[in-house]
Amino acid sequence: MDTELQKLVESGKLTSKAAEQLEKLKPGTFCLHRSWGFGRVAEWNLLLNQIVIDFTGKKSHPMQVQYAAENLTPLGSEHFLARKASDLPSIKKLAAEDPVAVVRSIIESLGDQATAAQIGEWLIGDVFTGAEWKRWWESTKKLLKASGAFSVPAKKTEPIQMRAEGISHADELIAAFHKARQPKEQIIATEQIIKFHQQFKEPEKQLQPIIATIENMAARNQKMHPQLAFELIIARDDLLERVPQLHTTHIGLTLSKLINDEEKRLLSILPKLTAAKEKKVLQALPSALGQRWTERALQLLQGSHGRMVAQIARILGETGQQGELRLVLEHSIREHSATSEMLAWLCTEREGWSELITPELLGAILAALEREQHGAPGRASKLHRAFVEDRQLLGQMLANTDIGIARDAVRRLQLSPLFDELTKRSLLARIIRIHPELETMITPRKTQS
Template sequence: MNEEAVTEIISRKPELKAAKAKLESMQPGNYCIHQSWGFGQIKDYDAADKKLVIDFEDKQGHRMDPGFCVGTMQVLKPDHLLVRKELEPAAVEDLVSNKPTELIVELLKQYQNFAASTAEIESVLARVIGPIKYKKWWTATKKLLNKDPRISVPARKTGMYVLREEPVTLEEEIIEDYNATQSAKRRVVLAEKLLETAGDHLEELRDQLGLILHTLATAVRESNQLTSAEKLKGAWIRNDFARLLDVNVEDFEPSVVQILSDIQGLDALIDELPTNQQGRALKAIKASHPADWKEICFNLLKNSSGKFTTDCINFLIENGFGDEIKETLIRWQTEQNLKEPVLLWIVKNRHSKKYADLIQDMIQPRLLNSIFFAIDYEALQSSSARRIPLADILSEDRDLIPDLLGTADSETAKDLANNLLLNQGFEELTKKSLLARFIKLFPTVQSLLESDETQQSQGLMVSKESYEKAVSELEDLVQKKIPENSKAIAEARELGDLKENSEYKMAKQDQQVLMSRRNLLEADLQKAQITDFTSATTSNAGIGSVVTLNDEDGNEVTYTILGAWDSDPANQIISYQTPLGKSLLGKTVGDEVVLKIEDTESKLTVASIARYVDLVKS
């Protein structure tokens, strides 16, 4: 489009006079981005039709009015990344693969004032790298940009990436960001970053670090924004800065001891701390509670999970309490207080030489019973299809069941297999797979499996409330969770090599859990028979009965027998399918019930039988 054509367009539309330079840039051969049609190249200008001819990615030879394009199309400079991708694909690919920060520098040079928003950058990256692949690349590159002195990285997504006129050191950038914010939380985060490198530049930064120490100490002391965990973390950083600058930490408040004074809140505080700082918290607790720190640490161990379980064990061992750990774990097992995460730690470390003295004696059938109890409890606490790690490892570790059954007799194995069949933490196919491992060691368990298959074909008695809850969960799976997972799999597949693609593997694992849960719900709902428990009588125990029992010492306990999905152990409500529920069915007043758990037998006598529906009405 020559000067004459531009003049003619402006004469027809005088309001375009201010856009003369843009019109003049619409020359054949130049590349462009249109807000609707995307990336393209101007091929020609038809003077007779007064239209530009543009080849877009999905529409070749598209004809457009130059005046209309002024507000909807950007003509790209020859050194723009998208243009270079067309003309120098190898050079751009080298930037993408080997020089990611250089690519961002080149990109920022294209913008006015060398500044661009996250949205603007991502829009170009999606075209240069690909709409799916760029996300992983951009996540990794942002970490590199934080260390690049040429680029100012925004603290928030709404901020701008800026190419500096002169590079600054990482420490200078952190100090600049620290002084620019009034947020106590943000100051703690930035101070921690600065602490990692400040020691190498102590003399040149001493005055600025002193000011930061003062303001950080004020934030920890006075801010209401900080949680207890954040306040503890801030106090640690404050103290580390003080030691770096030879300042007496005793002058600061609150001290670490004061922050950790609330024993009741320590569980929540530990959970909120980063995993790499939880071990440090144990040392601080010992210093803060010299009289009862050991008891506190054992209580934290009891409720611990993940890496913190190992931290607790190691800390107690270092302080000479190895034998007490062993005794405590066995006591918790006896009391059925071994929680799922601690059990998970035990089975994962059962072959560890370091912990052999602590847990070797626990690797026996009784531990498998504790595992089943914990899995069943976790399943009852959640109506969703969330994974239970302890159940996963029982399925995935093919040596675990043989290891735990190594000292079992056939009757114990059969009891444990029956507990597995009644467990609500496994889907049916997984149960059969695990039972196959029982049967390989104890062939008599096969009869239990055949009996269970016969019983399953007879249907499930369930309450209306539990039925509706199961229907609601199935609808949520089919309409929301499974479609979302399918989308996640498709997106993850685009990221490349599936063997090394963690996003794809996780999405596929989630798919297996979701599909298994759906299949189980569909099968169970087909067999379900809703009952209102009105058919129960007071002459013998059945589904819908409230049974009171007396043990040999005269102690009284009451159980309510309800539907297959109505178990609530905390309130003494049991499913008719549980071992206890089965043993009570058909019993009358005066009958004895023998409960066998491992090698221990308890004799109970039925004292009375009432109807659940009568008690609810009253």
């Protein structure tokens, strides 16, 4: 033991255990503090019972020797932070030439596991800028997975771990699929297989059993959980498309067949799918339903959420059914039966539907907003925001209309409970801008005395 430390122990100013710890914290060595982070021991001043630490953000910080011994963790020269502090250019070079080695060093320094955030914290600022780190990490993750020596979780918050024995990423993906017990878990596992399908060297041997499992699960879930059947079949089709060596083992189980079987339940099934999968089902409607598809699409249009309305309208347009769509829109506007989702979509896409931007549309919008307020008071819907925030919309509805109709619109807005006074004044001002002769309805002229 250092003679000066021995004297402190003998004088009772330092415990033997603390002295042993301080032996590892001689000047020039590196350490960690749970609050101040990484530092280098600058000097000992044992006459004052202190050692001085250069922390990253706290230079020349004195600490009592007993406290330092109890609260500092000595770092060996092989620790990543010590290596970085001693020879930053070498670490930068290693990060460029062997990213996996850098990650391995960091993980070993953190106790054999580390999250992406922890790895980034040790590299951003001196090794990489923030933008450089993002690019480097995206490419490095692929190398880690391909190496087979690391377990790289799908969730960013979960730690990356080193394996005792290497396993290929492809084998890891297959193991994750077989480990999944619920259809949702299997769908997630399948999507990962699809994402990394090029890593499978023997796809027929490795993935054909997975195709069979997916199809069996889809058939089993169709009656009770049809949305899962759709998700499984869409995932299967994606995998078959990317890996031509694979083939279906259930000839009759196709997306078109599923749509036909579940046609009457589509309205409840589609909202449960992700946007991408919902789009695939909607795009398959024409071929699956034949001549019935237009009628079914128009029915879906009137009972769907906003995302689906936009998809259906686009598909109808692409297949030459815009006339049928216009008739449905005209009828629902005239009858005040158009849903808020339909009207919000029409307001957003009105450039291609100028003939429908009329005073009748105003009536349909107010009727839809009244239904919304009755069903969910206090909530501002997408339609409400579109009507209030689009400063051109109301004027376009009334631009070429008779003064009497515009006057009726003013009265209806004045009496409407849908808007607060400030919003109401803003809406009325938009009408006055088009029909200035109606200003007296809002600000009556003062009578002369």
